[in-house]
Amino acid sequence: MRKIGIYYAFWTHDWAADFFPLVPKVKKLGYDILEVHSGILADWTESKRLDLAKATKDEGIQLSYGLGCSSENDVSSPDESIRQNGLRYMTSLIHAIGRMGGGVIQGSTYCAWPKQLALGESKQQYVDQSFKSMKQLAKVAEDCNVIVNMEILNRFEQFIFNTVAEALPFVSAIDSPNLGLLLDTFHMNIEEDSMSQAIILAGKYMKGLHCGETNRKPVGLGRIPWKEIREALDTIHFNGQIIQEPFVMSGGQVGQDISVWRNVIENPDLDKLAADSAVFMRRVLVD
Template identity: 30%
Template structure:
C-alpha cells in the first residue's frame, strides 16, 4: 500500500480553522493518507479540534518546520540555542497532541541563507541540542527527521553524508534523515546513490519537482529515485510537496523564493501527482520482481 501524503501549502498558506479544514477535506477526497503541516501556532487554532478532525478524515499527520534566525541551535550564542531548543520541544508536543509521530524540516539550524560557513562550535551546539530534544521526544513517540536542504536554505546539512555524520555524532537512535528530491537534485552528485546511502536512517521523504511544479515537468530522475527507495525497502510516508505563488505563505515564499505560478489549479496538480507517484512506485516494484534471480 502506498503511504502517500501531501503538504498543506498545496492547499493553503493560512492556519485558520477554515483553511485547515479545507486542506484536510481536499487531501482526503483525493485519496491522500497523510497531510503535512508546517509548525503551527496553537494561539491561532484549537489543537484538540485539529486532532479530532484529522481522525475524522482518517488522515495521519507530519509536522515540519524551520527555526528562525534568533533561535538557531547551530549558533554560538547560548541564548539563541536555548530559544531554539524550547521551540523544538514545543513542536514535538504539538506533533504528539495532533497524533503525529514525526517532526521534520530544518530543525538543526535556522531556515535562511547564511553569509558564512558553519563553525565547529555551532555544529556541536546543534548536535548536542537535538540529541537532548530527541531523547525527550522519544517518550512522546515522536522522531526527529533532519531535512537536508540546499545551500541557499541552510549552511549546515545539505547532503546525506553530512546528515549521517550528524546522527552518528549525536548518538541518538531517534534522529533520522528527511530527504527531498528537489534538494537532492541540487546538492547530491547522485541522488539515487544518496537514497541508498541513507538506508534504514531514512525516516521521511519529500517528492518535489526541480521547478517546484507538476511532477514530470522538470529534470529530476524519478525512476532512479523510486528504484533506490525500493532497493532499501523504504515503506514509510512519502509526501508530495509543490509550491506556487498561487498559494502564498509570506515567510516560506521569501525563504524559498516562490516568485511565480508553477500551477494555478491545486486540485489538478495534487491529483496528477498522486497518479504519477503511484505509477513510478509500480514501475519500481515490477522491475524488482522481474530482476529477481530464479
C-alpha cells in the same frame, strides 16, 4: 505500505492558514497525509490542536508537521541563550505533537531557515551546537512517540549539511530511533551527484522523503528520475512518508520565502494538479 502526502501551502499564499478545510480535500484528492506548518500550530490553543487531530483521524488521514525554525529559535546558534530558547521551543512542539497522537516533525529542526554563514565565520561552531541540541531533543522525541527528521537543505538555504555524506556522521553518532534524515528531491537535485546513491547511503537513517520537480512543480511534471528513486527506496526497504511540496504560485509570504517570483504554472487548477500527481506518485513510488 508507503503513504503519500502533500504540503498544505500548495494552496496558500501565507503560512498562517486554516488547515481544517484541507483535511477532506487532500483525502478526496487521493492522499494519505496532510503536512502542516508546526510553527503555526504552536500559536494555537491545545483544544484547537486536538480538534485538528480528531478531524484527520475521523477523515482517515494522517498529519505530518513541517518546520522552518526562525533565527530566534535556532538550536544551532553559537549564542547559548538563543540555543536554549530553541530547545524550549522545539521541546514544546514535540510535546504538543505527542499529545496530538504522535507523528513526524521535519524540516529545519536542527537549524535556522534560511541562513548563510557570514564571511569568515566558522561552520563547525554551528554543527557542534546543533549536535548538542539534537542529542537532547532525540530523547524528548523518544518519550513522546515523535520522529524528528532533519532535512538536508541546499547551499542557498543552509550550510550545516547539504549532502547525505555530511549528515550521516551527525545522525549516526546520536543513533536514536526517533531522529532521522529527511531527503528532498529538490535539494538533492542541486547537491547530490546521484539521488539514488544518496538514498542508499542514508539507509536506515532516512525516515522521510520530500519530493517535487526541479522547479517545484507537482511530482510527474518534470525531469526528476523517479524510476531511479523508486529503485533506491526499494533497496533500503524505505517505508516512511513521501510528502510532496509543490510551489507554483507567486505572491504572499510563501512566494517570498520560497523565492517563487513568477507563476510557475499559469492559471493552475490546483486540485486537478494535486489529484493527477497523487495518481503518479502511487504508480511510480508506491504500488
